[in-house]
Amino acid sequence: MTLDVKEPRTDGAAAQSPGSRKAGPRKPQRGSRPGGSSIDAQRKKLLVPFVGPAFVLYTVLFIVPALGAVWISLHKWAGSGPMKFVGLDNYGRIFRDQLFLLSFGNTLLLLFVVGTAIFVLAFALTLVLRDMAGKKIARNVIFFPHLINALVFGVLAGFIFNPGGMVNSLLAPLGVTDPPKWLAQDNIFPLIMVTLVCTTTGYFTTILMAGVDRIPPYYYEDCALAGASAFQRLRYVILPLTWDVFGTCAVLWTISSVKIFEIVWVFGGSSGAGVPPTQSWTAAVYTYVNAFSGQSTPAYGAATASAVLSLALISVLVVLLRRAMRRDAVEF
Amino acid sequence: MGKTARHLRPLAALLGAALALSTTACGGATDASTAAAAVDISGSISGQTINYWSMWKDGEPQQKVIAAAIADFEKETGANVSVQWQGRSNTEKLVPALNTNNVPDLVDGTFAKLAPVIGETGQASPLTSVYSYEVDGKAVSSVIPEKFTSNGVFKGEAGQPWMVPYSISSDGIWFDAAKHPELKAKPPATWDEFIEVLDKLKASGTAPIAADGDVAGYNSTWFVTALLRLKGAGSFKELVEDKSGKGWDDPAVLEAARKVETLVKGGYLNRGYNASKFPAQQQLWANGDASLILNGSWTPTETGSYAAPGFEYSSFQFPAIDDKPASARVDFIGFAVPAKSQNQASAQRLAAFMLSAKYQNALGTEAKVLPVRSDAPVDPAVASVKAAIDAAPATHLQNDGVTFPGFMEKVFFPKDDELFLGKTSADDFIAKMKDAQIQYWKDNG
Structure with a gap:
């Protein structure tokens, strides 16, 4: 198998027009020509x-x-009225706040645990769907949950998991008289994680499939002729050729996962009538409650401090991810 | 590399300019607002325009009453009222607006929402003139029951009132009087009688109390009201203000927590209350699957659409403990005028206008809420609550008016939920609250 591996991308390469890719054998190190x-x-x-x-x-x-x-974030401020400069106090305070650490931990759970689940599933689905008959329909079906507003899942959760809800009604004839307390405060966050996996997998499957579809069929024919196993085909053809798509998806997920808010808000908090139980808070919810809970004097300083920390987290993670995912770009 | 640097230079210059811009933009926000004095509002306001941000949405019953009042007001005074029916998020929109000179002239909202954003930040005009203005030949201050204002809840920094309520809400333990005439005839007056009632209901096979355990604000009503019954209105705020946290060692505080524990351990709460989603439990209650629910005076309107046929709303007050005089919960909905408003006189006149008997009566009979005037008639469904408020010697606010930044949401609600949802004992609750409160004041003191 011979793949045409080009030189490592330099920073300047990102600015190249797409047309320049096709232009014959490229001269090395163009960016540094005086x-x-x-x-x-x-x-x-x-x-x-x-x-x-x-x-x-x-x-x-x-x-x-x-x-x-x-x-x-360097002030104590109720959103209007006088601002009092407090330096880095807000940051110190939120780092001492158990609740912020818990919320931040939940955000990391979403980012890594849910993220891993989504990408494993999305990749598996991609491989299954590639050869499947009626893959266009299947693709639409798995993408569909992503179009639905998270509010709907929050409201549906009540219908499905309430003590007298659908799940328990279905379990009752099976002799389950003491079903688990699905919507107990400690169970809400795991439920949110499962919901997110279900709703987001289709979205990333669609993007990954677009990348996989791009692979010219003759590579697969090449594989067949060389007697490559399915795993070898994945390892030597599909993964290297979709790596940049995969990297982009990982960055997209990182950015969106740190901002997850509305599904937590409607899953707990009685569909927005109150504040969700603290066990299910994410950093974004923590930020919101500090500024806009409507039940106490707003603390804009602490809220923005936590928002700034979230921004810092995203930035660091994206840089690290880009670094970890950096591979020689394979062009074909 | 040299080329990249050349490319970046103009960008760096742009960024520099942006930075300079941002720091000047933020400098303005630190200016403290100027404290306004009370204005004379008796003169002609013809031709003035009032910008009013309403907490009601088009089509709500309260909106219809207020819209009718505004139409009459415009006809009578010649002033124009430009209304935005914004809904409950009007207070959230008010916060950023207060940093500009483009403020509404009049806003309304619940006391609990207005106090943190405009009352306690010194951004509201003193409304002393509204209280002395006459409607129907009587001063506004004389048509608002004295017990609502005597504890000074509306007093701002300078001791002058910043809010004028036009409606109130309250709470009670609700039941279907058609099914339980015995409770209407003789409601349990003391805690022991209340437990007797619960035992009887439990023995009869129906769940005694329904509760939407996912609404922390509903859960906290049990502990807070029990404490207020034991130590009087204002005692919860006093307990929370205590930076040493020693107040939590008071046996009365433990006693209040024990009362909640009794309800949980005694199995009086409907099964599944700790793992359901609002409004599942109040629906259950309205269908007759549970007998009692501790909830607000809005319960009849909120559950009316799905209540069992023939449901007759009635309520009794949270029972007295140790025969102390029991206060009634009264939360206020009313007007405030931002200090920066350019149309003080006309905005304040409109606030006073809503206190006229005509619109107060309409709030009671058409919108079916509780008007602030005690001489206004109310709908039979909330008559029991009105009677309780009229009879109460004193009143208290929801959560006893505690609004310290994040205290309820981050400190009290999570621990109180544990107590009410049966995850912690009364003793542990007290110990945890004491520690958490000491820490809170260390961080926020």
Whole structure:
């Protein structure tokens, strides 16, 4: 099997236009050539007019508020009225707060445990669906849960798991007279994790399948001729050729998992009528309750401190992930 | 590398500019608001426009009454009222607005929501003039029952009231009087009589008490009210304010926790109350599968659509313990005027206008809620609650008015839930609360 492995990607390579990939054998180390061609010079001139407007918008709408949040996190503030500068006190306080550590732990559980489950399942489904008849329908069916608002799952949980709900009604004829307390406070978070696996797997399966579909069939024919087993085919063809898709999915999941909020809010908290039990809080819920619980004086300082920490967590994890997932890009 | 750096230079300049922008933008927020003085509101307000952010949504019964009042107000005074029917999130929207000069002239909400964002942050105008303004020939202060205001709940920093209530809510232990006429004829007045009633109900085969155990605010009502029965209105707030946490060693506090423990251990609560999702348990109760529920005065309207046929709403108060005078829970819904509002006089006039008998009566008979005026008639379904409030010597707020940042949600509710859901004993609850409260004040003192 001969795959055409190109040189490692340099940082500058990301800016290349897709068209340049097809251009014959590439010269190595183009990025470091001193003068640059006239095209390079043109490109340099266009950087500010092209990137500038987007950059300004992005700065005003995202970076400035983010820096504003950092500024607020150094204060004791009820959202309006006087602000009192307290330095890093808010950070110290939330690190001492058992509840923040618990919420943060839950966020990590979602990120790693749910993430692992999702990717194992998504990969397995991808392999099964690739050869399956009617795979388009199957793909739509497993993608469907992702379209449904998390609120619906929160409300459904009541119908399904209430003491007089569907599950217990189905169990009763089977002689189960003392079913588990499905919606007890300690069970809510595991239920949320299962729900997330069910709803998110289809989404990532779809993305991974797009990557797998891209693999030209002659590689599989090559495998068949070489007598490769299914595992070898996975190991030497499918994984290397979908690695960049996989990496992107991992980053997407990292970012979205740290922000998971609404499903926790509606699963516990009586569909939003109250605050969910603390056992199921994530860092995002912790942030929200501090600022907007509506039951006590808002603590914007502590809320933004926890939001800033979440942002820091995402940034560090994404950098680490990109590093861990970095492989020689395989082009085909 | 050199090329990359050249590319980054203009970007770095942009970022620098953005940073400078952000710091100036945030500087303004630190300015303290200026304390406003009471204004004279008796003059003509014709032609003025009031911007009102309402807690009601279009179509709600209360909205209809207020909309009718606004129409009359505009006709009578010549002022214009521009209303946004925002719903309950109006207080959340109010917080960021208060940092700008673009504030509404009038907002309404529950005391529990308005107090933290506008009352206690010194952002509300003193409404002394509203209280002395006359509606139907009587001063507003004389049509609001004195016991609602005598404990000073509405008093702001300068000692002047910042809120004018137009409606109230309360709670009670609700039951179907058609099924349990004996409870209506002679409601249990003391804790022992209450337990007797529960034992009888349990023996008859129906679950005595339904409770949506996933709503921490409902669960906490049991402990907080028991404590208030033992130590009087204001005692829970006093207990929570104590930075040393010593208050939790008081035998009366343990006694209150024991009362809750009795209900849990005695098997008086409906099976599954600790693993269900609101409103499953109150539905069960309305269907007649459980006899009693401790819940708010909104219970008849909230459960009316699914109550069993012939259901006759009635309630009795949380029983007295040790024959101390029992206060009634009264939570307020009313108006506040942001200090930055440019239309003080007209906004305050509208607040006073809602206290007229015509709209107070409509709140009671059409919207079927409890009007703040005690002379206004109410719907038969909440008559029992009104009678209890009228008879009570004093009143208390939900959670005794505790609003310390995060205390209820992060400290009290989780531990109280453990007690009410049967995961911890009364003694452990007291010990845990004492430690948690000491830690809370160390962090937030």
